[in-house]
Amino acid sequence: MTKILLFDALREATDEEMAKDPCVLVIGEDVGHYGGSYKVTKGLHAKYGDLRILDTPIAENSFTGMAIGAAMTGLRPIVEGMNMSFLLLAFNQISNNAGMLRYTSGGNFKIPLVIRGPGGVGRQLGAEHSQRLEAYFQAIPGLKIVACSTPYNAKGLLKSAIRDDNPVIFFEHVLLYNLQENIPDNEYTLPLDKAELVREGKDITILTYSRMRHHVIQAVDVLAKEDYDPEVIDLISLKPLDIETICKSIKKTHLVIIVEECMKTAGIGAELIAQINENAFDELDAPIVRLSSQDIPTPYNGSLEKATVIHPQQIVTAVKDMVSIKV
Template sequence: MNKTFLFDALREATDEEMKRDKSVFVLGEDVGHYGGSYKVTKDLHIKYGDLRVLDTPIAENSFLGMAIGASITGLRPIVEGMNMSFLLLAFNQISNNAGMLRYTSGGNFTIPLVIRGPGGVGKQLGAEHSQRLEAYFQAIPGLKIVACSTPYNAKGLLKSAIRDNNPVIFFEHVLLYNLQDSIPSEEYFIPLDQAEVVREGKDVTIVTYSRMRHHVMQAVDALLEDKYNPEVIDLISLKPIDIETIVSSLKKTHKLIIVEECMKTGGIAAEIIAQVNDEYFDLLDSPIIRLSSQDIPTPYNGSLEKATVIQPQQIVEAVKNILS
């Protein structure tokens, strides 16, 4: 086991897959000589050359379209969005091309494409750099969506995503790149469609993902002191949602809290609530609690920004309320 930063875990996964398969290449803004805005591709251009670690112009719709065309011809592109917010400029390519071409071609084309990069609410990045695009992409047929939360799952998920024959949106949180943890030295993979039971418990099920996993675990530390015993699930897969793991937990706890950094309206929590209410309503002993970000553009002001995002104390209070 080696102590590794999350950005280095992503770099290791990319390096290993590029070494293994010459059809894998990286493209995006400043991914080559600069090494990526968060150094996920640092020095890879030295090892693999400028055509496999390709610096693009500032033109998201163009290089996303190019990547989709490359995937149709048999290559396996990894597109880095310098900030995932910028990929809204390529929404047409992602939805009408990446998501649909396998279907509209009658299965003649596969789209082995990974679109990855930093997103989420950072520290005073302003509204346009603080987007959570999972709500935007959730409704697009044909996509897989994952969100890494630790160095361990970041590496295993990215290797699986690169080998998958479908377009995968791979969310990294801008504030987690310097998270450090032990990861195995031997090769490993993590499924793209399975949630992780982070902590087993019996009082209440808390479902979360990405950076909020760490806010939840801070809250759990406080709750354990007061003899509460929550179960914590990291979704990891945002599309498809691993509803079976959530339901298995609800059969024990019968209470559900969902914690997300996504906006409340049309967010990931909204989809989970709909699925649980449609098929598993009888498992619930109380209404589902949804802890989501405020439905406003993220303020630049640090105090206001913090107030828009769920904090550990709010999670503690929600658990105490649902169990009272």
């Protein structure tokens, strides 16, 4: 085991897959000589050269379209968005090309493409750099969507995403890059369609992902000292949702809280509620509670920004209120 930062885990995954498969390449702004805006590709340009670590102009629609074309011809491009918000400029390419071409070609083309980069609410990055785009992409047919949350799952999931023959949107939270964790020295991969049972419990099921996993863990540490026993599931796969793991937990606890950084209106939590109601409605002892971000552009002001997202004390209060139903 080696203690490693999350951005180093992503770099290791990229490096290992590039060394293993000459078809893997990286495309994006400042990914080469500069080493990426958050240093995920640091040192790779010197190792692999201009043709496999491609610095691009500031033209997301163009280089994303180029990457999709490269994937159609058998390469395995990794597109880095300097900030995932910028990839809204390539929404047409992602939705009408990446998501559709395998289907509209009758299976004649595969699209082994990874689109990855930082997103989420940072620390005073402003509205345009603090967007939560998971729900934007969730509605696009043909995509897989993954949100990493630890160095361990970041490395294993990115390696699996690079090897997958379908387009994968890979979300990294801007505030988790410096998170440290011991990860195995030997090679490993993780499934792209499975949630992680972070903590077993019997009182209530907490569903979360990305940075909010860590807010939930802080809340659970407080709750455990007061004899509450929550079960925590990190969704990881946002499309498809691992409804089997989710329903298995609900059948045990019968209560659900969703903690997300996504907006409440039409967010990931909204889709979760729909699928839980379809698959496990009779197991619920109370309506599902959503703790979501405010439906506003993220303010630049630090105090206002903090007020838009969910914090551990809010989770503690919500769990206590819901578990009291059982008493």
